[in-house]
Amino acid sequence: MKLQPTIAALCAAAFFSGGVFAMTSAEQKTEKTRIEAEHKAASDQCKPMKGNAKDVCNKQADGQKKIAMADLKHRAEPTEAHRHDLAKAKADAEYDVAKEKCDDATGNTKDVCQKEAKAMHVKALEAAKVAEVSAKPSSNPSDVADARKDAADKTREADYKAAKERCDAMAGDAKDACVTDAKRKFGQ
Structure with missing residues (x-):
């Protein structure tokens, strides 16, 4: 009976530690394809919009893609440099959107x-x-x-x-x- 909690703990540890290991090239390619598809879908939602609202929407879509690509790079190779690039991508994306929103004023x-x-x-x-x-x-x-x-x-x-x-x-x-x-x- 004591074996079941130990097995459950080992299974949980294996499940949660999966993110620690680098991604395979096939996983990276699949993830890139997903990111591109999400970007295209987000950009398509901007098409019927007009004026600055369309520009803001496009900046948001582009920002989400940049963040997702930087996150993918960090997950594929979790180095401090890639973590910094991810933080910079987030800051740049937020800035681009905020700056674009200012065009309404x-x-x-x-x-x-x-x-x-x-x-x-x-x-x-x-x-x-x-x-x-x-x-x-x-x-x-x-x-x-x-x-x-x-x-x-x-x-x-x-x-x-x-x-x-x-x-x-x-x-x-x-x-x-x-x-x-x-x-x-x-x-x-």
Whole structure:
């Protein structure tokens, strides 16, 4: 009777550890075919749309494909470089869609939207860089600290640009106060 729980545990362990092993070339080819088919189906759903909605839909379809291909590459060969490429693909796809959505706006609203999209993109890319440096077995604590400091500086700069752009909608003393507050908040 004690053998059944042991067999069940071994079967479960074998089932859940299947993702640890690299994919065969046939599995990779099948997965690529599936990704292409999903991309085509998503792109086909965009065809009846008009204007910027169609552009956003196409960016989403393209982004999903890029993410899926990077994920496939990471699953086929799970290296830190491929994990970084996957994180970058996600950040780039989100940025492309967010930037495309900004085209619906005009004037300062569009500028603010674009700056906020850029700030989100910078945050995601910098987080991926920090994770990449942190995951390297040869990295020492000072390398990780430098990467975090650099990421914080770039993120703060992007956030400041977005905040400053929001101030441009104002005039006079309100604009000056807004810019001063943004400089204080983001250490500029």
